[in-house]
Amino acid sequence: MSTTPEPVTVIGLGNLGRALAETFLRNGHPTTVWNRSPAKAEALVARGATPAATAAEAIAAGELVLVALLDPAAAREVLAGAAEAIRGRVLVNLTSGGPKDARELADWAAEHEAQYLHGAVYAVPQTIGTIESSVNYSGSAEAHRRWQTQLGLLGKGTFLGTDAGRASGYDVAILAGMYGMLGGFLHATAMAQAAGVSATELTPMLVSWLTDSFPALSTFAKEIDNGDYSTEESNLVMNQAGLATIIQASQAQGVPAVTLNPVKELIDQQVAAGHGAASLARVVESLRSEP
Known part of the structure; x- marks a missing residue:
């Protein structure tokens, strides 16, 4: 069996997409990149990435295609415009969205004879590819088994099942909890300051109380x-x-x-x-x- 790193494609070069591409390049994978604004690819090209003129061209360059775009609407639009290149590919969609979005895109991918995995990333971009990064996946079990090693380069991966929306179900619920906590923190600091207590003074006691709770x-x-x-x-x-x-x-x-x-x-x-x-x-x- 060949140990030559297999080619991968990254669609979307925002903070997350750039981090994904950098990780694959760092591990020796031929990496094709595409972004609506080509200038965002320049630094990656300097590190060895191959720029594609269109999303379809990028998708055609490798069997494993990672999508990291602004929102589900952008992901649908870009992929629909490259539908002719989708057949036989594995789409790993790391674009944030809800379970309904993931299931709809999984159905679309199946109609175009592609396999679909939805991924939810729990990391800031600079930790992608380190032990501090983790990604939940759901969708095609076959695709996850086939590409588990390559996806493992991005961080600890957990497969949650064949329902493509399951990873998103976890993700948006976890993020809702996070924002609820942050809202409580901001309210607490405003109240503390109104009482003459600085946010810096309050926070250690607040963290201790929350931890105990x-x-x-x-x-x-x-x-x-x-x-x-x-x-x-x-x-x-x-x-x-x-x-x-x-x-x-x-x-x-x-x-x-x-x-x-x-x-x-x-x-x-x-x-x-x-x-x-x-x-x-x-x-x-x-x-x-x-x-």
Whole structure:
């Protein structure tokens, strides 16, 4: 069996795309690159990458094609314009999007006789190709097995199953949690500063408290999956009162409670429906999609 590194293609040369291409070049893979703005390829070409005049030309250059574009609409547009080159290729789409986007593109790829993997990257671009990078994949199991070694150059890879939307399902949920945390942090620092406490002073104590609180998430997760929200500890009525106090204090300090009010409204809904004695986790019921 030949050990010659196989050619790969990278479509899209934003921060992520450039990092992908640099990683493959660093590991000896002939790498073809394409971007709508050709100037973005110049530094990679200087390192040995091959520029392509069109996306179709880039896709034709290698069986493994990584796509890292701005959004799902851009990915669909670029690939649709290169449809004649897709047949027989493996598309690894690392463009951020939702599960519906991934499933639709997987169906499109299958119609054009290509295999599809969706990937969700958990790394900043400068850590791609190091132990600090990880990527979740879902979609074609055959494609993942075939290219696992090459994809492993990008970081620790985890295959989540053949539903192309599963990696995105994890991804957007994780990112929603991250932004919720950041919103809470920003609100906390605004309140602290209004009370004469600097953000730098507050943060170590806040991080310590959050770290000690993390085990509660696993307890909440079990309650949510089991649909059993009974508790003898902090129930919704207690949280309703506590959050009302925090909101009042925030507003009294001149800090609008725009990040807290939506949570309070969800708690109020559940208490009004007669679930005041239930665990805080029951708030998820107000977020579920209508059947």
